[in-house]
Each structure stands twice: as structure tokens, then as C-alpha cells.
Amino acid sequence: MSRVYLDYNATMPLRSEARESMIAAMDVVGNPSSVHAEGRAAKALIERARAQIAEAFGAEDADIVFVSSATEAAALASEGRGFLACGIEHDAVLAWCEARLPCDAHGIVSVAEPARAALQVANSETGVVQRIPAGLGLMDATQAFGKLNLSFTGSGARMAMLSAHKLGGPKGIGALVLRRGTDIVARLRGGGQEMGRRSGTENVIGIAGFAAAAQAAAADVAAGRWERVRELRNILEKALEAETKNTIFVGNQVDRLPNTLCLATPGWKGETQVVQMDLAGFAISAGSACSSGKVRASRVLQAMGYDDTTAASAIRVSLGLNTTKQDVLRFAEAWLSKEQKHRARAA
Structure with missing residues (x-):
């Protein structure tokens, strides 16, 4: 059998929508940082994808920074902030946080100071869903985005981390979502891509697949x-x-x-x-x-x-x-x- x-x-297996968008993006030959027509076409694809992901995640009034993974998003968000977290969090978050927040026998975390905390919406191992307090420092939406009705703006969180392959997009692409006005320290410096927050030529093909998967995932949740x-x-x-x-x-x-x-x-x-x-x-x-x-x-x-x-x-x-x-x-x-x-x- x-x-x-x-x-x-x-x-999650690659969605057909993501595959089709990635195949189409392979024909976009320009470097998004180039000023000629080919470069502008690649840049336009990225910005269209950024808007599509913002819409799917309820994050229209936010900045979306494309990174290689949710792990990189966690590092970029947490640098120098001294976040507190619970021991149930993902290793990518705990690598940057003090595991001092308690949880009960069901895995529900107690958060006394939201601005200093990093908290997952849903645990990858148990599936347990948390209540996200307003003003949360970092929201790990990696497992929840695409499975639950979730809005970044409605959550009140300052930052959120996403991963494309958890919702049927390609591996090797993720995003850090920032409430407008939230400052972060760039870890990768160089050409100043992604609004100066994450240098390096953007993964145009991966970004295209991410956006298509995010839209399809949001439609599935809504349906x-x-x-x-x-x-x-x-x-x-x-x-x-x-x-x-x-x-x-x-x-x-x-x-x-x-x-x-x-x-x-x-x-x-x-x-x-x-x-x-x-x-x-x-x-x-x-x-x-x-x-x-x-x-x-x-x-x-x-x-x-x-x-x-x-x-x-x-x-x-x-x-x-x-x-x-x-x-x-x-x-x-x-x-x-x-x-x-x-x-x-x-x-």
C-alpha cells in the first residue's frame, strides 16, 4: 500500500499554486537591485509578494522582511533584546531568550510582561494554542499561520516570525513581520536590501512561492x-x-x-x-x-x-x-x- x-x-508538501508561481519566477532574470527593466521586473515581483503576504497575514500596516527561515527571523528579532520565553518554545527562539516564563500542565504559558516576551501562537509538538497578549515582543506564528484565523494587526504583537514551508511554500524562505516603527539591528550587512534590515540578493523564486502559498493557505482557513x-x-x-x-x-x-x-x-x-x-x-x-x-x-x-x-x-x-x-x-x-x-x- x-x-x-x-x-x-x-x-507541508509544496502547494500547486506555489510551484506554478516559482516556475514563472524562474523566467524573471533581473537582479532586484538593478535599475534596468529586468531588475525592476524582479523588484516588482518581490513587492507584489510582500503585499500578498501582508494581506494573508492581516499585516497591511507592517513591514515584512524576507529572510531565509523562521530561525533567521528569530535571530534578527531577538538580537540584543533579552526576551523571556518558556521552555516549550522552539529551539530557534530559546537560542536567544532566557527560559524563565512558566507554563501549566497543559502547556499554557503565563506572561507577566508582554513587551519582554517571545511566545508561540501554537506549539509544533503538542499543538497547544496560546492567548497572545497585546504588546507581545515576538510572536512565533510559524505553525499557526495557514491553519488558524490569525491577524498580525489584531494580535497587537510588535514582531512575528513566519516560515513558508510550514504552509505549503518552498523551504529556505521566511519572513520577519514588524509593526511600523519597530527597530531591529541588521545581522547581515552589505548591499542594504530589505530596507537595510537584511542584506543579500533576495530569493526571488522562493519569495514568489511563499506569497502564492500564503494566499492559498489564507483562503483554506477562510473556507x-x-x-x-x-x-x-x-x-x-x-x-x-x-x-x-x-x-x-x-x-x-x-x-x-x-x-x-x-x-x-x-x-x-x-x-x-x-x-x-x-x-x-x-x-x-x-x-x-x-x-x-x-x-x-x-x-x-x-x-x-x-x-x-x-x-x-x-x-x-x-x-x-x-x-x-x-x-x-x-x-x-x-x-x-x-x-x-x-x-x-x-x-
């Missing part, structure tokens, strides 16, 4: 297409709950991304489950793909108060718009078969 991809939070995915996630969760005894379904008591299921079976290592399900034809994850190759307990679950044994047993199943009911039922049958064998060995 064909393989089933259930790792959409790691990366309510992720609600069908939520129903499939719930079907999967109920099927697993009905047949397991010790498995913990993380974050299922609070609001989550519609596509994300995080479960932990203490004593059954997450990486073992990932390998077993891969051999059975299913792509899932034991945590953030940005920590690939690192066999360790989930830092997110540890920050939520789970012990090391439980944190080491976590897996993430993340569905997409093309996931079918047959896909989730096949996965449930395959995973439960492996779980029963694990239980028998542990008895």
Missing part, C-alpha cells in the same frame, strides 16, 4: 477546510484512546491546532515508534524536525512537568488537508498493533 504522510508540522482535518484528528484520537491503557494524550484538554495529536506511552521510546511506523508506511515525528538526529526526551513535555520517561516516549502525528479518513484509520490499526506488542513485552 502507498505511504501515508502524517508529519505536516515538520513541513473552514481545517475543520474537516480537526474531525479526522478527533476520530484518530478516539480510536487510540479506546484501545490503550497507559497512553497520555497531551494537550487534549485545551485548544489545539486542528491537525495535531501528541501522545506519550511511558516506557515505549518515541524514536522506536517513529522507526516502527516508518517501516509500516507512515511518516510521523518524535518532536520538532529541527532537532532531527538528536535522540532525547521532549523538552516541551519536560517543561510541562512530565517526567523524563514520559517525555522520551512522545510522538507527534500531524495531519494535512489531503489526509483521508482511511489514512487515519490505517494508522490507528498499525500503531495499536505495535502498542499491543510493546505492552505484551513489558508485562
Whole structure:
């Protein structure tokens, strides 16, 4: 039988709209910094894409700085600011922040001083959705943009980070969104591209794909297409709950991304489950793909108060718009078969 991809939070397959826009952009030969007609055509493509992403993200009154990834956006936003964050945040954010903000057992973060804080809208591992306080210093919208109804202007945040490949765009392109008047220190200096905030010739092809994916993703959210995915996630969760005894379904008591299921079976290592399900034809994850190759307990679950044994047993199943009911039922049958064998060995 064909393989089933259930790792959409790691990366979403390239949308057809993005592919078509990228192919068209390959014929735009000019350097966007050149003043001749070819250069102006490339520059116009970038500015059109900037406006399209601003519209999709509800960020019309904001500056959008194109960067290579959300990781670079986090570095550019955080330089010299001393942001505070919670231990559930992505490594790209925690690399620049003090992990001092507390969260409860469900993964909901307490923020006392929003202007000094960096906070994700939705966690990539558990799917848990946060309430974004007005005036937040840095909003990580990487997982939420394209899955939730989200407006940068409405959030009140000063900055936000985005990644194209999380919503069906190409890998290697992201953006830092800045409320007008917010100053940042350029980390890459040279030609002064991106309003002097990020030098280097722009990735015209990637930017074109990013904009097309952002528009398509916003249309999907507006049409309510992720609600069908939520129903499939719930079907999967109920099927697993009905047949397991010790498995913990993380974050299922609070609001989550519609596509994300995080479960932990203490004593059954997450990486073992990932390998077993891969051999059975299913792509899932034991945590953030940005920590690939690192066999360790989930830092997110540890920050939520789970012990090391439980944190080491976590897996993430993340569905997409093309996931079918047959896909989730096949996965449930395959995973439960492996779980029963694990239980028998542990008895």
C-alpha cells in the first residue's frame, strides 16, 4: 500500500499554486537591485509578494522582511533584546531568550510582561494554542499561520516570525513581520536590501512561492477546510484512546491546532515508534524536525512537568488537508498493533 504522510508540522508538501508561481519566477532574470527593466521586473515581483503576504497575514500596516527561515527571523528579532520565553518554545527562539516564563500542565504559558516576551501562537509538538497578549515582543506564528484565523494587526504583537514551508511554500524562505516603527539591528550587512534590515540578493523564486502559498493557505482557513482535518484528528484520537491503557494524550484538554495529536506511552521510546511506523508506511515525528538526529526526551513535555520517561516516549502525528479518513484509520490499526506488542513485552 502507498505511504501515508502524517508529519505536516515538520513541513507541508509544496502547494500547486506555489510551484506554478516559482516556475514563472524562474523566467524573471533581473537582479532586484538593478535599475534596468529586468531588475525592476524582479523588484516588482518581490513587492507584489510582500503585499500578498501582508494581506494573508492581516499585516497591511507592517513591514515584512524576507529572510531565509523562521530561525533567521528569530535571530534578527531577538538580537540584543533579552526576551523571556518558556521552555516549550522552539529551539530557534530559546537560542536567544532566557527560559524563565512558566507554563501549566497543559502547556499554557503565563506572561507577566508582554513587551519582554517571545511566545508561540501554537506549539509544533503538542499543538497547544496560546492567548497572545497585546504588546507581545515576538510572536512565533510559524505553525499557526495557514491553519488558524490569525491577524498580525489584531494580535497587537510588535514582531512575528513566519516560515513558508510550514504552509505549503518552498523551504529556505521566511519572513520577519514588524509593526511600523519597530527597530531591529541588521545581522547581515552589505548591499542594504530589505530596507537595510537584511542584506543579500533576495530569493526571488522562493519569495514568489511563499506569497502564492500564503494566499492559498489564507483562503483554506477562510473556507473552514481545517475543520474537516480537526474531525479526522478527533476520530484518530478516539480510536487510540479506546484501545490503550497507559497512553497520555497531551494537550487534549485545551485548544489545539486542528491537525495535531501528541501522545506519550511511558516506557515505549518515541524514536522506536517513529522507526516502527516508518517501516509500516507512515511518516510521523518524535518532536520538532529541527532537532532531527538528536535522540532525547521532549523538552516541551519536560517543561510541562512530565517526567523524563514520559517525555522520551512522545510522538507527534500531524495531519494535512489531503489526509483521508482511511489514512487515519490505517494508522490507528498499525500503531495499536505495535502498542499491543510493546505492552505484551513489558508485562
